[in-house]
Amino acid sequence: MDTLQSFNDEEDYRAEVFNFGGLKPDFAINNRNDDIIDWTDVHTDGKGNVKSMPLLRSKLCFGRIEYLVRHGHPEQKPVNKGPYQGTKETKCNRCPAKTKEGCHKLVAERIARNPNINLAYNKWLEAGKKADNDPNPQSRAHKRYNRFDGPIFGELWDNVLDAISDHGPFTNSNDDAVRDEIYAKRERKRVAAAKKKREVRRVKRLECKSEQQVPPKQFSDAAWDECNKRSAQLKAARKLPKVHSRIAKLTDEGCDFTALAWYYEIMQTAMGEKTKPGSMAKWLTEETAYHCGKSYDTLKDRLRHDLKRARDIDAGKFGNIWQEFDPDADLGL
Known part of the structure; x- marks a missing residue:
């Protein structure tokens, strides 16, 4: 109670x-x-x-x-x-x-x-x-x-x-002072528990990476949510004043594929694998419905550019469009 x-x-x-x-x-x-x-x-x-x-x-x-x-x-x-x-x-x-x-x-x-x-x-x-x-x-x-x-x-x-x-x-x-103390103690306990949980998740991800396994579901779900968020952020950034022309000219499809390229790379990295446009094109055509009817060869050629764009945006070359990905953001730290 x-x-x-x-x-x-x-x-x-x-x-x-x-x-x-x-x-x-x-x-x-x-x-x-x-x-x-x-x-x-x-x-x-x-x-x-x-x-x-x-x-x-x-x-x-x-x-x-x-x-x-x-x-x-x-x-x-x-x-x-x-x-x-x-x-x-x-x-x-x-x-x-x-x-x-x-x-x-x-x-x-x-x-x-x-x-x-x-x-x-x-x-x-x-x-x-x-x-x-x-x-x-x-x-x-x-x-x-x-x-x-x-x-x-x-x-x-x-x-x-x-x-x-x-x-x-x-x-x-005296009640308010005591209740402030309770809130402070409760927050300290919450932060300590979140830090402990964050460390448990980090170790689990490292275990999956060392064995080249698919990362834990919590990580995969967080990465996919981040992919959708990044696509929406790109679409919004196109309308900003003085935005770089390479961002302003992106179509909706271009925003989606750039975010998908980011997602694929983050998942490959989590499994200790290298990211290749060819394997990404294969993933899109064989395992998802996000290929938009494009052939493997077409996707492989364009994903090379999408992947570079995703890396450049992540590095902040076009301004502050994407934030750093934190798979444990749900822990509130």
């Missing part, structure tokens, strides 16, 4: 509330615990909305009712610590004391100032107090460690989450 939400959709916010109030919340960034925030520096409107506060990095849970109540709850199942049993530290205990104090006070303000959240929260709280007074020790222990699940507590806790969802998001001046 992605915890970065715009809150334009009520269902998005509800999903986030249930994520933070769930057993194992999913965070878009690491939930760091090293920034110290003093409550005296947190200024609210008295209704739980933060108007200003110092920057709290990498922290999406500060002041979240559902997170603090569930993951700051002191009653945790015992864990084995060697020959002894100990209490598992709550997630919220990992925060600095002052930051935790500020979070508690903000949560208390938010609960107190909203009647529906207050009512649902106190019903859940009262059920917990009643469970603590259960005369059966085993039943009492079981209920103590299941304050958010089960037939009684599960429904009451869901009611708390529903009330928070119905209220909608509280505002916090």
Whole structure:
């Protein structure tokens, strides 16, 4: 679940509330615990909305009712610590004391100032107090460690989450800074993944070239798309002012054949083969429908000129008509 939400959709916010109030919340960034925030520096409107506060990095849970109540709850199942049993530290205990104090006070303000959240929260709280007074020790222990699940507590806790969802998001001046941080981290991860994928593709192409095999489909598809693009760019370039006469005089067919010559050469190079007008003419007449009814001999003679023109355009001899071909442009780098 992605915890970065715009809150334009009520269902998005509800999903986030249930994520933070769930057993194992999913965070878009690491939930760091090293920034110290003093409550005296947190200024609210008295209704739980933060108007200003110092920057709290990498922290999406500060002041979240559902997170603090569930993951700051002191009653945790015992864990084995060697020959002894100990209490598992709550997630919220990992925060600095002052930051935790500020979070508690903000949560208390938010609960107190909203009647529906207050009512649902106190019903859940009262059920917990009643469970603590259960005369059966085993039943009492079981209920103590299941304050958010089960037939009684599960429904009451869901009611708390529903009330928070119905209220909608509280505002916090820190939110934009944290979300900017999330976007930046997400972009870094995307770039790193794209670079890794680019390298995998490069190695695969080299393997195909060393074995003189047809390049991978991704490369072939990208080259063919580029061929069509280059034909269209040539046709547009003919109409530009001061364009070279060798470009201005090209017919539509000439633009198409020049782009096809470029495509054939890029594919041959990818397979470690040399480009020859004769083999290109054979390819056009035997394997494609792009020969325009021309014979092999006619094509072989004209493709020699088309291939030279394609190379000259690629080298920039007639201006900036074609861009450098990047078979991995779809990776966004």
